[in-house]
Amino acid sequence: MKSLTIVGLKEEKQEVLDGLQTLGCLHLVSLSEKELAEALDVSDETREALQLLQNWHLKNTTPNPASQMSPKEIQERAHQTHSEIVQLQDELELLVERVGKLEPWGDFSFDSLENMGGLSLWFYLVPHHEVQKLEGAERVWQQVGKDSRHSYIVVVSAEEPMGVPGERQHLGGRSLAELRKREEEVRNSISELQLAGAELARELPVFQNHVHELQDISSLKRASKMSFTKGKFFGVLAWVPESEVEKVAAFVRERELVHIFRDPNEDEVPPTLFKNPPAWEVGESLIGFYMTPNYRLWDPSFIVLYSFAIFFAMILSDAGYGIVMAVLLAVLWKKLGKGNARFLCMLLTGSTIIWGMLVGSYFGVEPREHGLLEKMHMLDMGNMQSMMAISIVVGAVHIMLSNGVEVWRLRGRVKALAPVGWILTIASGLLAFLGGSIEMLGQLGLWGVGIGLGMVFLFSGAERDAKLVKRLGGGAMALTKITDMFGNVLSYLRLFALGIASAALAGAFNDLAIQAYEGVRGLGVVLALVILLIGHLLNFILAIMSGFIHGLRLNLIEFFNWSVREEGYAYRAFKKKSLNH
Structure with a gap:
């Protein structure tokens, strides 16, 4: 590997990066830790969108011959639909849990404190053998249900009662009917979004034809973040295989860019590039299960x-x-x-x-x-x-x-x-x-x-x-x-x-x-x-x-x-x- 530093005019940055991407032989290095973190945070949206469309695609799904959507619009719609489905599925999971927790207590609504005379309802799961301890206490309570282990006890009190022999339950402020209604709404919304995803999957052939172009755009954005811009100039730092140095040198000379090729310093660790005959290449994959050997090994x-x-x-x-x-x-x-x-x-x-x-x-x-x-x-x-x-x-x-x-x-x-x-x-x-x-x-x-x-x-x-x-x-x-x-x-x-x-x-x-x-x-x-x-x-x-x-x-x-x-x-x-x- 050779270390390559390129410096050019800021207005030529995108053109130069596009040319380097066409060469396809540079391993870019971030010029600052902050920029590296930002670059690594850029997710491969195109790959994720393709996976979503393939998941939504059904065997009997026919392509949309009159498609007017651009690949970028398809990608954005796929991510938006997926995001909404995930949010609703999270809400549905919470609703199902709340409904299951509230069902043993029955369907009721909370009244205002004013109408309740300043009293509140307190809910407890009390083991069956502990219910008798409530009998002699001076408090108003009622058993509203029971299961194999616990009795469901409601205590009426202005303040949280002391000494109740059970675990207090927090049931929230919505009634069972309201939760069930919202659960049905969420399920319907998820079904509609899934149908929208299946409809969007009709655009899969169009998207597949442009998926690599979209990935190239994403890669170019990442490279722009990893480069350095200051004043009228920009800089690029990269590692180049020795076999590609002449090709890269011709590119930077043609565009009259300031550039320096040098050997790695002893304290530098270049990336590891495997080059094996076809009969050995699969060994690289086996090694990749565990690690990538250091460049100097x-x-x-x-x-x-x-x-x-x-x-x-x-x-x-x-x-x-x-x-x-x-x-x-x-x-x-x-x-x-x-x-x-x-x-x-x-x-x-x-x-x-x-x-x-x-x-x-x-x-x-x-x-x-x-x-x-x-x-x-x-x-x-x-x-x-x-x-x-x-x-x-x-x-x-x-x-x-x-x-x-x-x-x-x-x-x-x-x-x-x-x-x-x-x-x-x-x-x-x-x-x-x-x-x-x-x-x-x-x-x-x-x-x-x-x-x-x-x-x-x-x-x-x-x-x-x-x-x-x-x-x-x-x-x-x-x-x-x-x-x-x-x-x-x-x-x-x-x-x-x-x-x-x-x-x-x-x-x-x-x-x-x-x-x-x-x-x-x-x-x-x-x-x-x-x-x-x-x-x-x-x-x-x-x-x-x-x-x-x-x-x-x-x-x-x-x-x-x-x-x-x-x-x-x-x-x-x-x-x-x-x-x-």
């Missing part, structure tokens, strides 16, 4: 995407479920469009089928014949020790990969030796773990762990111009992450646990179906099919949910913990949407 889209696919497959651990996913993908192929969703579904489906074949599970059934499926069956899900070891190895490699990227990012600096130390620590610990009873491997692993932690201690605080005390303090603080390291690696055991759980559930439902088939004469086949269908459907849904949640969690928490800790903000281009539609 790195783009984890590739690693997150493909490691997520591996984790997802390990959690499902069934090729049969992968085949179901393939069928669903074929059915929904057109609805998924040509975007990232289609590629992600293909990737998850393929990885699930491949891993399911490796562990030899097809709806919880292992292949027994000596064919292709048996040859593909290389891993034994029943061998818990080996499956746990695989999960830990996968976790260790994933965390080491994260540290490896950190080494590359810090290359050329002494501090890069700190993530090298973590890689050595994890790899050596893994060696000692896998070495088992081999004494030499165990000793080699312990030596590696010691050397790795020593590197972490010596180089984690190796900042530029840092004094010795600060460096040692930073190293000591870094060593506290050893518990995080163990915890993060062990977190990958969830791959093993969830995979085993999915396989166990599938097998359990298969066993239940066999028992039903063998134990129930006549209807055994039907009952077995129902058990298989419902059981595997439930297990499939649970496995899909676990795959998404925990597959992403291992990337966005455990993996990010080692190299993507600082959050940034996304690049938002100031551009005209109407040019692309």
Whole structure:
């Protein structure tokens, strides 16, 4: 990113902003906190109006061929109608509550204090067992109703009575009849406005044809608020991708605007712009669930995407479920469009089928014949020790990969030796773990762990111009992450646990179906099919949910913990949407 400052004459401000919007490559920055707040308060009225019209649009609604309304008028009418409906719905909710509260007391009207001789009515909910306490008191009262727990008591008194054993009720000044009448009026008004909204929805085709133009107008207003105007001049501050600098430079030179391009200062944080090949773009969306990496870090889209696919497959651990996913993908192929969703579904489906074949599970059934499926069956899900070891190895490699990227990012600096130390620590610990009873491997692993932690201690605080005390303090603080390291690696055991759980559930439902088939004469086949269908459907849904949640969690928490800790903000281009539609 390059920082761009533009200064021009005030009378040319709108023309320049319109031209910059046509270029469509600037990320505008507010020149004051106040202006930024005002700009962020500008809601996307066009998008909201479009959503309202779509909500009001009925299947049998026909477009209005003689429409005389402008898109701006349609937008304003939609917002006004929606606002009135919301106000009336709020009033209706309050009226329904008031009517429900007043109904047990009956329909009555309040008279004036003068006609009441200065007396007032006081209303109480008194528990049944407390009503007897009112008998001996010198006060005028009457029970007007009761429910399963309370008696409805009205006390007549000039001042609020003391010692009434119940909760006082505030019923307002309107009678039940008046409230019911107003409730009916409000319901009728809401119905009329909803009909008006349905009628306005006939203008939807007209509005859709101009929606991007209206959004461009709104975006231009926002840009005007974010620019700075003083005297005869205006100013614009923005971030520009390096690839777009020449195009922007040609624009500002052509209009003879004062402009400065410069590199970001160390204390500045430019917006983060992802640029990936099509096969990696969906990784950006996965990252967006959690955060936008800081501009000065790195783009984890590739690693997150493909490691997520591996984790997802390990959690499902069934090729049969992968085949179901393939069928669903074929059915929904057109609805998924040509975007990232289609590629992600293909990737998850393929990885699930491949891993399911490796562990030899097809709806919880292992292949027994000596064919292709048996040859593909290389891993034994029943061998818990080996499956746990695989999960830990996968976790260790994933965390080491994260540290490896950190080494590359810090290359050329002494501090890069700190993530090298973590890689050595994890790899050596893994060696000692896998070495088992081999004494030499165990000793080699312990030596590696010691050397790795020593590197972490010596180089984690190796900042530029840092004094010795600060460096040692930073190293000591870094060593506290050893518990995080163990915890993060062990977190990958969830791959093993969830995979085993999915396989166990599938097998359990298969066993239940066999028992039903063998134990129930006549209807055994039907009952077995129902058990298989419902059981595997439930297990499939649970496995899909676990795959998404925990597959992403291992990337966005455990993996990010080692190299993507600082959050940034996304690049938002100031551009005209109407040019692309």
